[in-house]
Amino acid sequence: MAVSATLALCDTYLMERERDQAAAVADEHPAGLRERRRQETQRELSDAALDLFEQHGVHGTTVDDIARRAGTSQRTFFRYFATKEAAVFASADDSARVVGDAIDAVRAGASVVEGIERSWLKLLDRFDAHPDEHIRALRIRRLVGSEPSLLAVALRNEAEEVEQLTDAAVDAAGADADVLAARAAVSTMALVLRLTIDEWVRRAELNERASVRQIYLEMRRGVATVARDLEAHPPHLG
Numbered sequence: 001m002a003v004s005a006t007l008a009l010c011d012t013y014l015m016e017r018e019r020d021q022a023a024a025v026a027d028e029h030p031a032g033l034r035e036r037r038r039q040e041t042q043r044e045l046s047d048a049a050l051d052l053f054e055q056h057g058v059h060g061t062t063v064d065d066i067a068r069r070a071g072t073s074q075r076t077f078f079r080y081f082a083t084k085e086a087a088v089f090a091s092a093d094d095s096a097r098v099v100g101d102a103i104d105a106v107r108a109g110a111s112v113v114e115g116i117e118r119s120w121l122k123l124l125d126r127f128d129a130h131p132d133e134h135i136r137a138l139r140i141r142r143l144v145g146s147e148p149s150l151l152a153v154a155l156r157n158e159a160e161e162v163e164q165l166t167d168a169a170v171d172a173a174g175a176d177a178d179v180l181a182a183r184a185a186v187s188t189m190a191l192v193l194r195l196t197i198d199e200w201v202r203r204a205e206l207n208e209r210a211s212v213r214q215i216y217l218e219m220r221r222g223v224a225t226v227a228r229d230l231e232a233h234p235p236h237l238g
Contacts, residue, residue, distance in 0.1 A: 050136070
């Protein structure tokens with residue numbers, strides 16, 4: 001379920017960022033107006049799916065229901081999303097951009113940890129700066145916790161991201177690549193993020209204000225301590 005919250009953060013951040021970028025150029029070029037409308041339609045469909053899933057469940061909601069709620073057609077829906085479940089997480093292409101930023105950093109010479117951290121800290125900072133999106137993120141988190149089909153999508157998305165980041169790290173290392181070490185690094189970073197989101201959700205459900213970035217830094221320190229202990233106390237084999 002922590003995976004879903006991470007994706008919710010990703011999606012709300014990316015939709016907000018793209019709307020800002022589109023609005024900045026909308027008055028200067030017709031293409032900007034089209035992009036802004038595209039982002040608005042995507043968000044309207046996603047919001048409609050979220051509302052209907054909460055009211056009727058995933059199985060009780062059809063693509064036609066979502067399209068009608070958003071005031072558009074089934075054909076338009078499928079221009080944005082491959083399935084009704086995908087609508088909750090916004091565009092898969094959008095979500096991939098955060099991962100793409102991390103991959104680019106690794107291929108440019110950053111370590112796996114540094115590359116992932118650069119990308120996700122930008123995401124966490126933006127999320128902290130937009131508290132109006134926090135309620136939506138919590139709604140998605142609750143839905144994924146109660147809808148197996150949404151959880152399956154979230155888990156599949158995360159598994160694909162781990163594979164992409166691991167492949168990028170291995171490619172960047174070339175002949176010196178240590179596949180197991182790369183996978184361990186990527187998986188550890190994913191764990192830190194999941195623990196971070198879990199803790200943010202826990203505090204938010206208690207109506208406690210908390211910075212997701214600060215929680216991340218606290219979790220990072222905790223995992224670093226564990227890593228040092230593992231290094232200092234190797235297992236006794238025999």
